[in-house]
Amino acid sequence: MKILELAATPSARRVGIFLAELGIDVPRQQLDLxxxxxxxxxxxxxxxNGRIPLLELDDGSHICESVAICRYFDALNPSEQSLFGNTPLELAQVEMWNRVLELNGLMVAFQAFRNLTGFFKDRERFVEAWGAESRERLIEFLPTLEARLEGRDFVAIDRFSIADITGFVLIGFLPRLELELTDAMPNIRRWHASIAARPAIAKLLAA
Ligand SMILES: N[C@@H](CCC(=O)N[C@@H](CS)C(=O)NCC(=O)O)C(=O)O
Known part of the structure; x- marks a missing residue:
């Protein structure tokens, strides 16, 4: 088994953090995107999807999409503290927040970056106006996360979950869009600092 990735990219980072939190070490092959x-x-x-991360299994099957890869390892390692939640309510809350953060946050940020910069213009059309609009939509979304984190240590449930990973990776991507957390977002700042200080994540980011 191995993961094909480029470790520093946000989507690879999502899987990297998930596995680090589970304490699972999987061989990696770095690609030059x-x-x-x-x-x-x-x-x-x-x-x-033609993208990384991609999990290659020993039986020759392949799994792309970062959350699908995380689900595979979650299912292989049953835990009473699953990062996807355990009770029906937890499962639904984690799924809800993970999707909200992915669909309204991370994917919008990717669209902003790819279309504003033409970073992948060798392989796709890019539309600057769409990039600018996506950036605005992301700015408009951040207060939803800020409000959710009022008085909370974690986004979805009362413990760390994959939704925190998605949110953490999203906030880490903001500088690529020349955005930063302002004083108007103290809850995101506090939460982001505490997620960054988690031992598994701090170790991964320092590597
Ligand atoms: N929804 C996918 C997104 C994957 C994705 O966009 N990967 C980027 C790196 S963050 C990539 O492979 N980009 C290369 C390209 O678009 O050609 C996932 O979560 O895995």
Whole structure:
């Protein structure tokens, strides 16, 4: 088994943090995305979305999409403290917040970055106006996270979950869009600092 990735990218980071929190070590192969390592016919035949991270299993099957990869390891390692939640209510709350943060936060941030910068113009059309609009939509979304974190240590439930990972990666991506947390977002600041200080995450980010 191995994970094909570029460790510092946000989507690879989501899986990296998830596995670090579970204490699971999986061999990694680093790809050069700028050079188009993920554009080859071979990679595309393995990855449905043509992107990293991609989990390659010993039986020859492949799983792309960061949350799907996390789900695989969660199912392999049953825990009473699953990062996806355990009770029906926890499962629903984690799913809800993870999707909200992904669909209204991280994916919008990616659209902003890709379309404002033309970072991947060798492989996709980019529309600057869409990038600018996406950036605005992201700015408008952040108060939702700020409000949710009022008086809370974690986004979705009363303990750390995959929703915190998605939110943490989102906030870490803001500088790529020349955005930063302001004094108007003290809850996100406090929460982000406490997530960054979690031993597994601090160790991963220092590596
Ligand atoms: N929804 C996917 C997003 C994957 C994704 O966008 N990966 C980026 C790196 S963060 C990538 O492979 N980019 C290369 C490209 O678009 O060609 C996931 O969560 O895994």
């Amino acid at each position: 700028r050079a188009g390592d993920n554009l080859t016919p071979e990679f595309k035949s393995k990855s449905v």
